[in-house]
Amino acid sequence: MSQRACILIAAGGTGGHVFPGLALADALAKQADVDILFVGTPRGLESKLVRAAGHAIELFDVTAIKGGGASQAARGGWSAALAIGRALHFVRARAPRVVVSVGGYAAGPVALAAAMLGVPVAIIEPNSVMGLSNRLLAPLARRIYLAFEEARPRLAGTKVRLSGVPLRAGFVPQSSIRSPKRRVLVLGGSQGAQALNERLPEALGRVATEDGSSGLEVTHQTGDGRENAVREAYARAGLPEAHVVPFSTELPRDLAWADLVVARAGAGTIAEIAAVGRASLLVPFPHATDDHQAKNAAAYSNTGSAIWVRQEAADGMRLSLEVGRLLADDERRLRLARCARSQGRPDAARTIARDLLDVAEVS
Numbered sequence: 001m002s003q004r005a006c007i008l009i010a011a012g013g014t015g016g017h018v019f020p021g022l023a024l025a026d027a028l029a030k031q032a033d034v035d036i037l038f039v040g041t042p043r044g045l046e047s048k049l050v051r052a053a054g055h056a057i058e059l060f061d062v063t064a065i066k067g068g069g070a071s072q073a074a075r076g077g078w079s080a081a082l083a084i085g086r087a088l089h090f091v092r093a094r095a096p097r098v099v100v101s102v103g104g105y106a107a108g109p110v111a112l113a114a115a116m117l118g119v120p121v122a123i124i125e126p127n128s129v130m131g132l133s134n135r136l137l138a139p140l141a142r143r144i145y146l147a148f149e150e151a152r153p154r155l156a157g158t159k160v161r162l163s164g165v166p167l168r169a170g171f172v173p174q175s176s177i178r179s180p181k182r183r184v185l186v187l188g189g190s191q192g193a194q195a196l197n198e199r200l201p202e203a204l205g206r207v208a209t210e211d212g213s214s215g216l217e218v219t220h221q222t223g224d225g226r227e228n229a230v231r232e233a234y235a236r237a238g239l240p241e242a243h244v245v246p247f248s249t250e251l252p253r254d255l256a257w258a259d260l261v262v263a264r265a266g267a268g269t270i271a272e273i274a275a276v277g278r279a280s281l282l283v284p285f286p287h288a289t290d291d292h293q294a295k296n297a298a299a300y301s302n303t304g305s306a307i308w309v310r311q312e313a314a315d316g317m318r319l320s321l322e323v324g325r326l327l328a329d330d331e332r333r334l335r336l337a338r339c340a341r342s343q344g345r346p347d348a349a350r351t352i353a354r355d356l357l358d359v360a361e362v363s
Helices: 015-031 046-052 069-094 107-116 132-140 194-211 227-236 251-257 267-276 289-301 316-328 330-343 348-359
Strands: 006-011 035-040 056-059 098-103 121-125 143-146 160-162 182-187 216-221 243-245 260-263 279-282
Touching (some): 006 015, 015 046, 098 107, 098 132, 107 121, 121 132, 182 316, 194 260, 260 267, 260 316, 267 289
Parallel strands (some): 006 035, 121 143, 182 216
């Protein structure tokens, strides 16, 4: 058995949890010789992405507590209780120096078990409002790393660090490159966004038509299995050369290419846009837990870095109006980009890793 210090990272569910966890793991590995082990559930993206990145993962069967009424709360509470029992044995056997909760159903039981056993617990909260697990864990945590000041818990004291969201390599500030053509990047998060898939082709086609110009380039990330329908929609809208992909494997490059980004308001997406420094129109996912995407969008736009529209108001006409205005106003768009860049924290993963190693007493 390895004698190296072990660090557990609990990160699961969506890319908004998994990608920051992976970015943190990479930063830790570059700074110290440690064993990194992920914890998640079989149903989230972590079950594929973590192993694909070369990390070990332990899967716990935990379900949601919120979002399904009393019966869901009962089932989720029971599965969490069972998971805590298993997590106590697991954490005791692994003897980690620190447990990091990024989010996901397994994060709460594992971090709570660690706290019960005297293992330091750290929380990474990427959203502007804390999730349920992190709210419950906050009083027990040794460190709380935030991306938004609005998420700061009461009486947290000196344990809080406003550090940003850990990002994968490549998300660094990029100067805006003026091009004869206007470039729009559409992002729906790690799983795509059906509303953006349905509304943006028509909206962008209207922008191109009303402007009387063929100088509009589009890259649109749709989510798996949705690209053909979106590609056909762009062809019908008069933009047959739109670049439509299920998932971007070169997102830093795509962001640097864009003049304007139309996206959801997940914390990871906002952090990536800000790190590169691009103007954005945000359309938050309306069914996010605690409406956290709308709160993210509001907090971020209050810095002057973006504009945002609720999905119920973002029909094709409104989207074409907002996009058209931004593309026609270079100064406003560049002002948004400059503000975004000022909010970016491209070194968040390295900063958090360095502090975590101090908490773990690993040199």
